[in-house]
Amino acid sequence: MKPKFSFIDLELEKIKKDNLYRKIESGISQGPTITIRGKKLLNFCSNDYLGIGPSKMKINQIQSSSRLVSGNDESFEKLEKKLARHKSQKASLIYPTGYMTNLGSISAIAKKGDIILSDELNHASIIEACKLSGAKIIVYRHNDIDDLQKKIKQKSKNKFVITEGIFSMDGDFSRLPEITEIAQKQNAITILDDAHGDFVVGNGGKGTANHFGVSKKIDVYISSLSKGLGSFGGYVASEQNVINLNINKSKSFIYTSALPSFLVEYSLKQFDSNRGKQQKKLWENTKLFSNELHRIGYKINSKSHIIPIIIGNEKTVMEFGEFLIKKGIFAQPIRYPTVPKNQARIRVSITAWLTKKNIGNSFSIFDEAFSKFLK
Numbered sequence: 001m002k003p004k005f006s007f008i009d010l011e012l013e014k015i016k017k018d019n020l021y022r023k024i025e026s027g028i029s030q031g032p033t034i035t036i037r038g039k040k041l042l043n044f045c046s047n048d049y050l051g052i053g054p055s056k057m058k059i060n061q062i063q064s065s066s067r068l069v070s071g072n073d074e075s076f077e078k079l080e081k082k083l084a085r086h087k088s089q090k091a092s093l094i095y096p097t098g099y100m101t102n103l104g105s106i107s108a109i110a111k112k113g114d115i116i117l118s119d120e121l122n123h124a125s126i127i128e129a130c131k132l133s134g135a136k137i138i139v140y141r142h143n144d145i146d147d148l149q150k151k152i153k154q155k156s157k158n159k160f161v162i163t164e165g166i167f168s169m170d171g172d173f174s175r176l177p178e179i180t181e182i183a184q185k186q187n188a189i190t191i192l193d194d195a196h197g198d199f200v201v202g203n204g205g206k207g208t209a210n211h212f213g214v215s216k217k218i219d220v221y222i223s224s225l226s227k228g229l230g231s232f233g234g235y236v237a238s239e240q241n242v243i244n245l246n247i248n249k250s251k252s253f254i255y256t257s258a259l260p261s262f263l264v265e266y267s268l269k270q271f272d273s274n275r276g277k278q279q280k281k282l283w284e285n286t287k288l289f290s291n292e293l294h295r296i297g298y299k300i301n302s303k304s305h306i307i308p309i310i311i312g313n314e315k316t317v318m319e320f321g322e323f324l325i326k327k328g329i330f331a332q333p334i335r336y337p338t339v340p341k342n343q344a345r346i347r348v349s350i351t352a353w354l355t356k357k358n359i360g361n362s363f364s365i366f367d368e369a370f371s372k373f374l375k
């Protein structure tokens with residue numbers, strides 16, 4: 001008899017053969033550096049963009065149950081009020097993660113008979129959430145206004161347009177002024193997942209819609225507390241009735257344990273920290289790094305702190321990543337299915353943790369890598 005799990009071995013072999021095999025690498029993160037395989041490396045792939053991560057907390061409650069049972073520590077309400085104000089919305093609701101926020105709230109709001117227009121590069125959690133909702137999903141070409149305009153004309157009960165603010169793997173800004181205008185004309189509801197723009201861009205870190213001056217045109221905001229805020233969790237902010245519906249219908253809110261309250265307290269602390277100073281430093285660092293990479297010869301299309309170096313081939317991207325580790329830099333190779341096949345890349349994320357000296361030290365390494373892999 002064949003071993004029970006031989007089909008799994010076959011599947012794993014195929015993943016390896018395609019150069020798409022993933023391994024978990026343990027590391028100890030210390031601000032601008034991360035120690036991996038016993039080697040201290042400059043960390044060019046943290047999502048703690050503002051570098052406000054580690055501050056000390058005294059741990060109170062660890063965990064009790066779902067928020068609808070006895071897990072609703074009073075700290076949730078405090079943070080939810082602040083997050084609603086942060087987005088100029090009536091109310092907000094915290095979920096255990098950003099992923100769960102997308103799953104739970106998109107599927108609570110949209111349903112069979114509706115259509116959702118979704119950017120082709122939207123995050124996996126948005127894609128899964130759209131499928132869960134039962135609505136008809138219409139994918140429009142990435143940031144392509146003409147394609148959106150054409151596709152949004154289909155008839156349906158309710159229409160939704162869903163986009164990221166700053167795209168997680170390409171680092172480009174969504175064309176929110178045009179998208180929101182089209183959505184308004186069609187009476188469609190605009191949902192913005194701003195996981196990578198929230199706390200990082202806009203006045204006071206209010207996010208991508210604020211950056212473009214179109215905050216009022218967003219109907220539902222979804223975001224993560226695990227990136228720009230350097231904490232943990234996710235949230236949705238919108239009208240009070242939208243939040244009430246989420247509380248009543250959203251499975252990833254109702255049927256799971258609440259975030260431990262010390263993490264909520266931690267987010268409150270991060271929210272009230274000196275984010276403005278860190279935001280300014282992040283943008284100085286981003287400019288310094290992108291300008292130099294551009295000078296070396298890299299094609300840099302991103303205008304944000306997420307700077308992908310597109311390599312294409314999956315095998316080469318792994319070699320590129322290993323080369324960087326050998327030289328003292330940690331920047332993760334990203335491959336299919338996170339990005340399309342043959343669009344493998346090194347996703348550099350700049351943080352305010354990095355000093356100008358750290359960034360300066362990386363230039364000769366990126367220069368060498370360019371000659372070795374891209375010339």
Ligand SMILES: Cc1ncc(COP(=O)(O)O)c(C=O)c1O
Pocket residue numbers: 097098099100102123125164168193195196223224225226233234
């Ligand atoms: C656009 C987007 N939305 C949602 C998430 C999920 O957020 P979290 O890490 O809080 O689950 C991510 C995570 O990378 C993301 O990139």
